[in-house]
Structure formats: structure tokens, C-alpha cells
Amino acid sequence: MTLLAKTIKRIEPLDEEAMAKARERLEQLTMPYWALGRLMDLALELAGMTRSVRPEVENRTVVIMAGDHGVVDQGVSKYPREVTAQMVRNFINGGAGISAMARVADAEVVVVDMGVASDLDHLVEQGLLISRKARPGTFDMSVGPAMTREEAAQSVEAGIELALELADTTQIFGTGDMGIGNTTPSSAIVASITGSDPKEVTGRGTGIDDEQLTHKIEVIERSLHVNKPDPRDPLDVLAKVGGFEIGGIAGLILGAASARRPVVIDGFISTAGALIAHGLHPMAADYMIAAHLSVERGHRIALDYLGKKPLMQLDLRLGEGTGAALAMTLVEAAYRILTEVATFEEAAVSTAEGS
Amino acid sequence: MTLLAKTIKRIEPLDEEAMAKARERLEQLTMPYWALGRLMDLALELAGMTRSVRPEVENRTVVIMAGDHGVVDQGVSKYPREVTAQMVRNFINGGAGISAMARVADAEVVVVDMGVASDLDHLVEQGLLISRKARPGTFDMSVGPAMTREEAAQSVEAGIELALELADTTQIFGTGDMGIGNTTPSSAIVASITGSDPKEVTGRGTGIDDEQLTHKIEVIERSLHVNKPDPRDPLDVLAKVGGFEIGGIAGLILGAASARRPVVIDGFISTAGALIAHGLHPMAADYMIAAHLSVERGHRIALDYLGKKPLMQLDLRLGEGTGAALAMTLVEAAYRILTEVATFEEAAVSTAEGS
Numbered sequence: 001m002t003l004l005a006k007t008i009k010r011i012e013p014l015d016e017e018a019m020a021k022a023r024e025r026l027e028q029l030t031m032p033y034w035a036l037g038r039l040m041d042l043a044l045e046l047a048g049m050t051r052s053v054r055p056e057v058e059n060r061t062v063v064i065m066a067g068d069h070g071v072v073d074q075g076v077s078k079y080p081r082e083v084t085a086q087m088v089r090n091f092i093n094g095g096a097g098i099s100a101m102a103r104v105a106d107a108e109v110v111v112v113d114m115g116v117a118s119d120l121d122h123l124v125e126q127g128l129l130i131s132r133k134a135r136p137g138t139f140d141m142s143v144g145p146a147m148t149r150e151e152a153a154q155s156v157e158a159g160i161e162l163a164l165e166l167a168d169t170t171q172i173f174g175t176g177d178m179g180i181g182n183t184t185p186s187s188a189i190v191a192s193i194t195g196s197d198p199k200e201v202t203g204r205g206t207g208i209d210d211e212q213l214t215h216k217i218e219v220i221e222r223s224l225h226v227n228k229p230d231p232r233d234p235l236d237v238l239a240k241v242g243g244f245e246i247g248g249i250a251g252l253i254l255g256a257a258s259a260r261r262p263v264v265i266d267g268f269i270s271t272a273g274a275l276i277a278h279g280l281h282p283m284a285a286d287y288m289i290a291a292h293l294s295v296e297r298g299h300r301i302a303l304d305y306l307g308k309k310p311l312m313q314l315d316l317r318l319g320e321g322t323g324a325a326l327a328m329t330l331v332e333a334a335y336r337i338l339t340e341v342a343t344f345e346e347a348a349v350s351t352a353e354g355s
Numbered sequence: 356m357t358l359l360a361k362t363i364k365r366i367e368p369l370d371e372e373a374m375a376k377a378r379e380r381l382e383q384l385t386m387p388y389w390a391l392g393r394l395m396d397l398a399l400e401l402a403g404m405t406r407s408v409r410p411e412v413e414n415r416t417v418v419i420m421a422g423d424h425g426v427v428d429q430g431v432s433k434y435p436r437e438v439t440a441q442m443v444r445n446f447i448n449g450g451a452g453i454s455a456m457a458r459v460a461d462a463e464v465v466v467v468d469m470g471v472a473s474d475l476d477h478l479v480e481q482g483l484l485i486s487r488k489a490r491p492g493t494f495d496m497s498v499g500p501a502m503t504r505e506e507a508a509q510s511v512e513a514g515i516e517l518a519l520e521l522a523d524t525t526q527i528f529g530t531g532d533m534g535i536g537n538t539t540p541s542s543a544i545v546a547s548i549t550g551s552d553p554k555e556v557t558g559r560g561t562g563i564d565d566e567q568l569t570h571k572i573e574v575i576e577r578s579l580h581v582n583k584p585d586p587r588d589p590l591d592v593l594a595k596v597g598g599f600e601i602g603g604i605a606g607l608i609l610g611a612a613s614a615r616r617p618v619v620i621d622g623f624i625s626t627a628g629a630l631i632a633h634g635l636h637p638m639a640a641d642y643m644i645a646a647h648l649s650v651e652r653g654h655r656i657a658l659d660y661l662g663k664k665p666l667m668q669l670d671l672r673l674g675e676g677t678g679a680a681l682a683m684t685l686v687e688a689a690y691r692i693l694t695e696v697a698t699f700e701e702a703a704v705s706t707a708e709g710s
Contacts, residue, residue: 029452030442030445030450030451030452031451031452031673032433032434032560032561032562032672032673033562035452035561035671035672035673036452036669036671036673036677037650037669037670037671037672038669038670039669039671078387078707079387079705079706079707080705082705083704083705086702086703086704086705087385087704089702090385090697090702090704093697093702094695095385095695095696095697095701095702096385096386096696096697096702097384097385097386097390097391097692097696099695099696100688100691100692100695100696101688101691103691103695104684104687104688104691205387206387206390206707207387207388207707295392311669312667313668314391314392314393314394314666314685315392315393316390316391316392316394317387317390317392318386318387318390318391322391326684326685326688329459329460329681329684330669330681332459333455333456333459333681336455336456336458336459337452337455340449340450340454340455340458341450341451341452341454341455342445342448342450342451346450347441347444347445347448347450347451348441349438349441349442349445350434350435350437350438350441351434352433352434352561352562
């Protein structure tokens with residue numbers, strides 16, 4: 001049995017007993033019923049995911065999957081391809097958006113080269129970068145498949161392996177991405193899997209203008225037409241219109257779910273990875289926490305498809321795991337509500353109606 | 356000149372120079388233009404409030420103003436009056452919702468007795484509680500003014516004094532409240548100042564049913580009819596249909612603004628206090644950061660009136676400063692974006708169009 005098949009088999013439903021116990025405690029806390037709203041919903045889910053009424057979330061890791069995209073040759077991004085590698089260095093040097101946001105959340109940042117189109121061996125040798133590089137960038141999906149089916153499976157399994165290795169020191173995962181041009185394959189994935197018109201799920205990425213957006217939509221339509229990905233076969237979708245980092249994200253989610261670790265999903269690209277993970281095993285969605293609703297058009301459609309309601313809406317459109325890192329503070333809040341707030345009885349506070 | 360008049364005079368507009376410098380840096384950060392959205396807006400505002408491109412926000416204090424309400428005699432709340440004092444003890448013992456949320460944000464919690472209807476002297480003597488107690492609870496506003504105009508001014512000045520004292524050790528303030536029944540005066544304040552129908556701005560507070568809600572609206576309508584507060588005179592509104600803790604919150608905001616300290620506004624009751632502060636000096640709103648949109652009906656109308664867009668929407672309805680504490684993590688994020696993220700030049704990252 002493949003690692004992917006084994007991992008899928010290991011994913012179990014949320015633990016109803018832990019959730020029932022958590023609910024019982026949450027309902028007795030010294031506050032009006034469910035007065036901390038969605039944070040209490042999240043506390044319940046954490047209990048279910050971790051099988052514990054003390055769902056520890058202190059050790060946090062944001063994993064940034066990086067990869068390049070052949071389709072950038074079609075002029076779908078404002079930025080040149082080499083920015084992917086430059087940003088990898090920026091992550092490692094601690095100067096990127098995610099570097100700052102991870103400090104807010106007291107999270108570790110792990111950077112993975114899933115398929116960057118630059119030689120980053122020196123960083124790997126120094127132990128600063130993990131390499132699971134498939135190839136220096138995908139093929140141009142507008143003329144044929146972005147990768148082979150084997151490569152798609154390997155990118156997902158690389159993500160699984162990383163999740164399982166990191167699970168020893170990680171209580172909560174966050175997903176992150178870096179890859180110039182990667183809103184284009186992400187929109188193609190979302191269009192394919194949710195059955196949406198590419199127009200409805202294609203946005204401005206790093207900030208293209210109207211003309212470039214029209215062109216980007218055409219490229220996505222062409223990619224879908226040329227490749228005809230089968231939406232019921234997530235590895236086929238990933239191979240034909242995906243990316244190595246997107247496969248890595250899908251694997252990270254599956255691995256986290258199999259290890260009963262909550263995984264905070266960042267923005268649009270991460271959610272495209274989440275759609276692949278969900279396609280491989282719908283129950284993986286039970287372990288996902290949607291961090292925020294991105295500016296990127298199509299994110300809401302993808303989250304709705306997964307049945308996930310984002311925790312924040314801050315007009316973010318950076319990726320890198322920035323939204324996931326921020327949302328980890330809300331996950332900590334949920335944990336503290338469940339474990340640190342006194343019950344009416346413990347605090348000798350009168351309940352409603354003076355009873 | 357009174358402390359209130361002096362304080363109002365000291366409030367200055369946001370510093371345009373600091374904001375321009377902050378904007379210049381934010382536009383050069385290694386990310387697409389304004390890709391961290393509202394957090395970058397917030398970073399700009401912080402620079403303007405603090406007159407600095409390094410708007411330190413490390414020392415954080417949530418001030419919980421507590422007070423009781425005569426109008427509770429009319430049966431407007433699900434909980435008995437003594438819960439106010441019981442919750443004050445819970446805050447001090449660290450077992451309340453705010454205790455847990457303050458730990459998430461690494462914030463200090465200061466509790467102030469503005470007018471609790473219980474003897475809490477022993478806590479004051481032990482240095483665990485600050486007393487600015489006007490009286491053990493307001494009068495029943497449904498039969499006459501909740502307090503005298505002098506008491507209203509004193510409650511605001513008490514808040515100002517506290518802000519000025521705490522400003523030495525506080526770089527960012529959060530507002531909090533505790534007072535059984537205090538959504539009732541808050542709704543009356545919002546109705547009066549924004550000119551809204553009480554029906555539109557009255558919610559379920561701690562969780563009353565339909566019948567109790569109808570009754571609560573009637574009590575608010577009666578209070579406004581009996582007292583006829585003058586919406587252009589915020590001290591008149593506070594005196595007639597307010598509360599001691601709401602006056603304290605208004606004062607805290609004015610004091611913070613005069614000391615150029617950002618102040619994170621919690622939920623509905625805090626926003627009622629913010630309306631009083633804004634009425635006394637509209638420029639106080641420049642120093643307010645709206646933490647979240649509460650479940651409480653009327654909160655959106657009050658925030659719109661102040662021109663404030665909430666950072667979060669998590670279905671919170673607890674008060675105590677819980678939302679304010681959580682939002683402090685986003686304020687920290689804004690600070691870190693402005694001060695820790697590298698520019699394209701610093702990180703040697705290519706800019707858009709490969710230029």
C-alpha cells in the first residue's frame with residue numbers, strides 16, 4: 001500500500017466523546033451561553049480533532065511550500081519567476097511577511113523547496129531549507145499537463161512525510177505557499193473541482209490589471225480545455241493544472257489529519273491544496289481550520305465547497321501562511337477558553353435567573 | 356479649567372508626517388502592494404496616533420470598568436445584580452473570559468469599581484481592585500436620570516485620570532466592561548446619539564427571550580421618554596440613560612487619546628462609551644481601534660456612526676474587554692509589519708514587472 005493510501009486510511013472522524021465533554025464544560029463557563037461564539041465552536045472542534053479536552057496548541061509550525069510554474073511563461077503574473085527563490089531567502093532571513101506574522105503567533109517557520117526553478121542547494125546544505133524538489137518548476141499547463149501523475153502523487157506524499165516528521169514537535173500546523181504565478185493553477189483547480197466558471201474563481205493575484213486578468217482567465221480556460229482534468233480524480237487535477245507546492249500542501253493536510261493535528265489553512269493557494277486533500281479523503285476537512293477570507297476572487301467558493309467558514313476577513317492576499325499564523329492566536333484563544341476559564345461552580349458565580 | 360476640558364484640548368489630530376513615512380515604507384515591503392490589507396491600514400493609523408514609525412505596542416492594558424444599574428429592577432437581564440461583583444472577583448482570580456484572552460495577548464488586566472452595588476473594599480485594600488466608586492449602582496433610568504450631571508462628569512474624569520496614570524506603563528489600551536444590565540443603558544445611549552429607533556439598537560444582552568426583549572425595548576423607550584436626553588450634550592445622555600462604567604470607558608478613551616495612546620474598543624458597551632467620548636470630542640475617534648462586531652444588535656449602527664470598521668467578527672457577546680484583548684494581537688501584527696518586514700531593496704527581491 002502506498003504512503004498516500006495508508007495515510008488516508010488512518011484519518012478518523014472527530015472524537016464525539018471528547019467533543020461532548022468539551023461542550024459540557026463550555027456550557028458551564030462563567031459567561032452567558034456560548035458568549036465567545038466562534039471561538040467556542042473552535043474549542044469544540046479542537047477537542048474533536050485532538051481527542052482531548054486539553055487540546056494543546058502551544059507548539060506551532062507554519063510550513064511554507066515553494067514551487068515555480070511553467071505557466072508564468074504566458075505572462076499571468078506581475079512578478080518575474082526568480083522572485084520565488086528570492087522570497088525563499090527572505091523567509092530564511094526572517095524578513096518576510098510570514099516571518100513577522102509567525103512572531104505574533106510564536107510559531108516556527110519551515111520552508112520547503114517543492115520545485116523552485118533556482119538552485120537552492122547551498123541553503124539545503126546549511127540546514128535552512130528542506131528540499132523535496134521534484135523539478136525546477138512545472139511544465140506550462142496551458143499546453144499540456146503541469147506534471148506527471150507520478151509527480152503529483154510524489155508531491156502529496158512529500159507533504160505527508162513532512163507532516164509526520166514534524167508532528168513530533170508540532171501540535172498545530174499552518175499551511176503556507178510561495179510560488180510566482182500560483183494563483184493561476186489554484187484558480188484552475190478551484191474551477192475544476194467546484195465546477196465553477198474560471199471567470200468566477202480567477203482574481204488579480206499579485207495585482208494585475210483588467211487586461212491582464214482577462215488574459216489570465218483565457219490561459220486558465222485553455223489549460224482546462226487542453227488537459228480536461230477529471231474533477232473526481234484529485235491527482236489528475238493536481239497533475240494537469242496544479243503545482244508542486246500545491247501538492248505539498250495537500251499532503252501536509254492529509255498527514256496532519258492522520259496524526260490528529262489541527263491544520264490552519266491560509267489563503268487561496270492553500271485552499272486549492274485543501275480541495276485536493278478533501279478530494280482524496282473528504283474527512284480531511286474535519287481537521288482544517290480556515291484562517292481567513294482572502295481578497296482573491298474564488299476563495300469564498302472554495303471554502304464554501306469545503307464547508308469551512310473563515311475566522312477572519314482582513315483583505316489579505318499575500319499567502320506565505322501569513323493568515324494561518326495570525327489565526328493561530330485565535331486557536332490559542334479557543335484552547336484557553338476551554339482550559340482556563342472557570343465554571344460558575346468553580347468561581348461561585350450565580351447562574352441565569354439567579355438560580 | 357476642568358480635567359475634562361483640559362484633556363479634550365490636548366487631543367491632537369493624527370500625525371500626517373509619521374503616517375506619510377509609514378506609508379512610504381509599507382509600499383516598499385517585500386510583498387505585492389498593500390497585500391496585508393487592513394493590517395497595513397492599521398499600521399498607518401498606529402503611526403499617526405503615536406507620531407512614530409516605530410509605534411511600540413508591547414505594553415498592553417485592558418481596563419475593565421464595572422458598575423451596577425438601577426434599571427435591573429425592571430427585569431431587563433437574565434442574571435441577578437450580584438453577578439457584577441462576583442465577576443469582579445472572577446477577574447481578579449484570573450478565571451474569567453478576559454483573564455484567558457488577556458493571556459493570549461500578553462496584556463495586563465486592571466479592574467475598576469466605578470459603581471458596583473456591593474462592598475468590595477477588601478479587594479481595594481489588598482490592591483487588587485481600583486475604586487472610583489460613585490455610588491453602589493445608578494438610579495433606575497426608567498423613572499428618572501441614572502445619575503446627576505456632576506456624577507456623569509466625575510465618572511468620565513475618573514476614566515481620564517486612570518488613563519493618564521496608566522499611560523506611563525501602557526502603550527496600548529483596551530476597554531472592557533462589567534455590569535449586569537448594561538446593554539440596556541448602552542442601547543439607550545446608541546439610540547439617543549445616533550438617532551435610531553430603540554428597536555433597531557436593542558439586542559438580547561446575556562440571552563433574553565423574545566418576550567423579555569420586547570419588555571427591554573419598552574423600558575428603553577420609557578427611559579428616553581421620561582428623561583429626554585439631549586443627543587448634542589453627551590454628558591446629559593450619560594447622566595440620564597448611562598452608567599458609571601460607561602462614563603469610565605468614555606474617560607479612558609479621552610485620556611488615552613490625549614496621551615497619544617491607541618485604544619482598542621471592545622464590544623457594544625465599550626462602543627456606547629466611545630459614542631460619549633466622540634460626542635465630547637470627535638477627534639477622539641482617531642485613536643479608537645474597533646476590535647470586533649458583536650452579536651449585539653445595534654453595534655454596527657454605533658460603529659458606523661463613529662466611522663469605525665471592526666477588525667473581527669467572531670459572534671462574541673461577552674464584553675469584559677475580551678474582543679479588545681484578542682484584537683491586540685492584530686495590533687501587534689500591524690506593528691511587526693511596519694517594523695520587521697524587509698523592503699525589496701533590503702532583501703534584494705525583484706519588484707513587479709521585473710524592474
